[in-house]
Amino acid sequence: MQKVNVTVAGGYQPAVVxxxxxxxxxxxxxxTSDAGCLDVVHSTDFGFETDLPLNQPQTVTIDTTKAGEFGFSCGMDMFHGKVVIA
Ligand SMILES: [Cu+2]
Structure with missing residues (x-):
């Protein structure tokens, strides 16, 4: 199992997983911050949409069967992160 932590504070840290x-x-x-509009993270590539209550870690499972670059973003698609599977 690969486990990665992403901090959400005015963007995604790291922005590439x-x-x-x-x-x-x-x-x-x-x-960890109220800055921006990052209280939802979603990904059409992976098919998840998750509320992010402040300081409450939320875990999503990622399908790694296909290699490639996949995106996730805030609810309004302003902030973007990327998952690279190789
Ligand atoms: Cu946004």
């Missing part, structure tokens, strides 16, 4: 193809993966998002 690298994962190994074929190994189950989870990304845990923790929003």
């Amino acid at each position: 690298n994962l190994q193809q074929g190994v189950p993966a989870q990304i845990t998002f923790t929003r």
Whole structure:
């Protein structure tokens, strides 16, 4: 299992998450700032949409069966992050 933590504070830190193809993966998002409009994170590529209550880590499972670059963003598609599976 690959586990990556992403801090959400005026953007995504890190903004690029690298994962190994074929190994189950989870990304845990923790929003630590009220800056911006980052209280929702969603991804049409992976098919998730998750509320991010302040300082409450939220974990999503990532399908790593396909290699490539996949996006996630805030609810209004203003802030973007990327998952690279290789
Ligand atoms: Cu936004």
